[in-house]
Amino acid sequence: MNIADSEEMFAHLAARGMTHTDNLDEADVVLINTCTVRDHAEHRAVSFLGRLGAWKREKSGRRVIFAGCAAQRLGEKLKKHYPFLDILSGAKNIENFGDTLDNSGLFPAESPQGELLKPNLTGYVTIMRGCNFACTYCIVPTVRGPIKCLPQDEILEAVRRKTAQGAKEIMLLGQTVNAYTDGNTSFADLLNRVSEVSGVQRVRFTSPHPIYFTPAFLEAVKSNPKIARHVHLPAQSGSSKVLAEMKRGYTRETLLEKIRALKEIGMNISTDLIVGFPTETEADFDQTLTLVEEAGFSAAFCYKYSPREGTPAAKMTLHSDKILEQRLEILLNRVRGLAERAYQGQIGTEQEVLMESENKGRSSGNFWVKTHKNYPAGSLVKVNIEKADGTLLFARD
């Protein structure tokens, strides 16, 4: 999501004559787009901001912009600590970023258009912003506000722009992406419409919420091979008690029902898991361990609970670092090898591979595949999977 937001903000800078560089010495402007989901991410962004004071003093006219979720959360406090900061633009302000630049008086609005960032094979398209949930550990609803869905026409226009720039795969983005509706179009309809845009070979989406996988979504996937057979579905915990305390809106049982339905239509499922939520007991933690097996995830990103100021869970008594570390290590041991097993499970199947280089690409289920022959990047090829080595499949083609 941050990549998509950065691209959107950069387009406003490009409209004011900027071009992109990765080299700090060459830059006139640094845009730091931030995440605040975990404390660590926010610290890294703020400490990078701190280092830019010296960079700015080296050459007159240099500008620093701090944007996104950490900017929203920390607000004007940042300007006090870092008086050299030129523009602060919170996550709720991304759509109005152009006005923010104009109002700052630092960027002439009438400049020749700089070069836009070109998408790689995957074009990211935000279809909604914000979240209507209130998970007790999560800062997102505070910094991003309630859901705002973009109209279907605007989304399709953004998809056309991405394919015109060379994207073959479209990744639809939203905090609870499958809750999308613009009043007339459901998420299932939108997936079909996007897949019909000329040049779109595959459609992915992230992050879904389990409760929004409707029968219409399942039908859309079954009848449309362009919808990728991979879902990254954040489970967070395997304990119904902890899920209720997190206010996730589902139980272990209802989650497993959704997972079964997704697997029946051929979906490969990866997940996110949190260990050490304040109320998590040893028995609750065991439930997360058994969920990994029962759900048959192909990969799991595991995190220690990180309290976020301003959330209900931040007021609860924390587990010690020792417990957090121990549980994380046990869970990591449990999930180690999941991906390798999932890759082994692909041997003998036929897969459609979207080539990302001349001899490597990704299957619809998001498995990496190496081909025998060379193909142009961006082409879609059908291959049979002969063997797997770690997290790489080898095709007979």
Ligand code: SF4
């Ligand atoms: S669904 Fe929960 S975890 Fe996800 S963004 Fe919304 S509040 Fe945060």
